[in-house]
Amino acid sequence: MNKASIIMTQKASIFTKILAIFLVALLFLAACSNSVEDQAKKERSSFQHQNINQNSASNQLSGSILLWHDETINQDHAQQTVRNYQQINPDVNIVIEIVPKDELLKRFLQQFRSGLSPNIVLVDYNLMFEFIRINSLMAIDPKIIDLGDILPAALAQVTYEGKVYGIPGAIFTQVLCYNKNTINKDKLPKNLDDILNQAKAGYTFGMSSNFQDTFWGIQIFGGKVFDNQGRFALKPGSWASWMTWLQSAKNLPNIILSSSIAALEKSFIQGNLDYFVCDAASIFNLKKTLVKDNLGVTLLPGGPEHPAGPLLYSKVLVIPNNFSPRQTAITLDFARFITNKQQQQRGAIDVGSFIPPNKTIRLDRRLFPIQATLEEQARNAVAIPLRDIPKAEIIFPIGETLYQQVLEGTISPKEGGEQLLKISRQALQEKL
Known part of the structure; x- marks a missing residue:
């Protein structure tokens, strides 16, 4: 081998070694980069998790709700429903005030005008029209409370001029x-x-x-x-x-x-x-x-x-429109809870004297014959919108x-x- 060939061979060997060192360095840097990225992902995940926990804590409901209803409502069931809600929301204090049926409308109108109305009222649906006349009720947003499963007859008893002003809680006949x-x-x-x-x-x-x-x-x-x-x-x-x-x-x-x-x-x-x-x-x-x-x-x-x-009538929950957004949010959460399918079904079983407004609720006729009779009678009842x-x-x-x-x-x-x-x-x- 001549001198020129030896020199060329040595240069190729040196170049190969340099290339190998360069590739090793690249692999090392890539590994470091992946390690850093993995660590960053872990840190971001941990940070997001902390934020979720902090947001959940900050969204914990707290406050007070004053609920009015008349003497025809089953007291034991009302109190039990409140306790069920407070197990989930222990920082929400709920006060129930029983107002005589023949005084409820007059007292509500007086309290509303003075700015001291209750946060939520369970009332016979026919009284709603008087509440609407003085523009005292909040319209229910279907995006906040889903009314898609409510019986049409009950929904017609809370709807006026295209707006829903109440949430059916129970149906009677x-x-x-x-x-x-x-x-x-x-x-x-x-x-x-x-x-x-x-x-x-x-x-x-x-x-x-x-x-x-x-x-x-x-x-x-x-x-x-x-x-x-x-x-x-x-x-x-x-x-x-x-x-x-x-x-x-x-x-x-x-x-x-x-x-x-x-x-x-x-x-x-x-x-x-x-x-x-x-x-x-x-x-x-x-x-x-x-x-x-x-x-x-x-x-x-x-x-x-x-x-x-026979006439068919609904007991409905109505929410006055003169409260702050925060107070209204608490009241809506309570209303959504006590009218959900599970609570309606539990009430129908425990009380056994009303028809659940939720049309998807089915009770076994053999176990609940009175409830089945009420539902059958309601099919031919007259519901005045x-x-x-x-x-x-x-x-x-x-x-x-x-x-x-x-x-x-x-x-x-x-x-x-x-x-x-x-x-x-x-x-x-x-x-x-």
């Missing part, structure tokens, strides 16, 4: 209560004739005697007060036929029509009535006071073509006056039906 100690299940009345026949056979019936509480019989004769567009659509003949039946029933000694629902309930509890047209809201008390689980509940008797149509409450407030007092005149014999059922139609239409034109 009328059913026929009976004493299982004296009535066999296979002999329950299916129609109005059965009531008359059983009364003649010695069984006793009690029902509240006023236009609203006997509303359930109008549908049996094919009548309805409003059509689907909310127009007054009562047929005078349907109400007249129902009043004719009530007149004949009143003359039987074992059928008692009374203006005092409390007296009827007491008589039923004492065993003096075999049947009692009761509101679902009274069922819990009846179950507690009747001995040996003697309370039975069945559908109201219907007719050959139409079922009974919130939009039609002003019309009902005009028509029902007129109906009450004529109802009493017919039962007293001052006017005939036919005359009463004709006057109800004429006077109601005139009043609606004048006042709306």
Whole structure:
């Protein structure tokens, strides 16, 4: 090998060594870079985790809520629901104030105007219209509280001019209560004739005697007060036929029509009535006071073509609009909790005297027969939407006056039906 070749070989060897050293250095730097990046990722992850914990801690709800409801609400269930919520939110203090039903509207209006209203109110839905008139209620944002599973009839009772002003908490209607100690299940009345026949056979019936509480019989004769567009659509003949039946029933000694629902309930509890047209809201008390689980509940008797149509009404949660965003957020969280599916189902089981507004709740009929009867009755019940409450407030007092005149014999059922139609239409034109 000549000298030039040796020199070239040595240079190639040196270049190869330098290249190898350079590659090793690159690999080392890459490894260091990966190690640093991994450490940075770990630090970022740790930092983010700390931030999440800090945010969770900072978002822990704290504050106070004043809840109003009337005396018809089950106190034990209300207190238990509050305790359930406070287990999750121990820093939220909830005070319940029971306001007499006949004072609630007046007191709320006074307190709202003075800036001292409660944070949330559980109220009969028909009172909502008065709250809306003075612009006192917050509209419920469907993005905050999902109302997609609420029964359409209940949703219509909290909706006005396209906005939702309340959250349905419970639904009620009328059913026929009976004493299982004296009535066999296979002999329950299916129609109005059965009531008359059983009364003649010695069984006793009690029902509240006023236009609203006997509303359930109008549908049996094919009548309805409003059509689907909310127009007054009562047929005078349907109400007249129902009043004719009530007149004949009143003359039987074992059928008692009374203006005092409390007296009827007491008589039923004492065993003096075999049947009692009761509101679902009274069922819990009846179950507690009747001995040996003697309370039975069945559908109201219907007719050959139409079922009974009792009124259906909702108890709803409404939130005044005069509080700070922070206070409103706490109240909304509480409202969302007590109306969620789990709480509604628990309430339906524990109380057993209302229909859950959530249409996805299903209770086994074999285990909860009273609840199943309420739900079945509700399918044929008459739910007056919130939009039609002003019309009902005009028509029902007129109906009450004529109802009493017919039962007293001052006017005939036919005359009463004709006057109800004429006077109601005139009043609606004048006042709306």
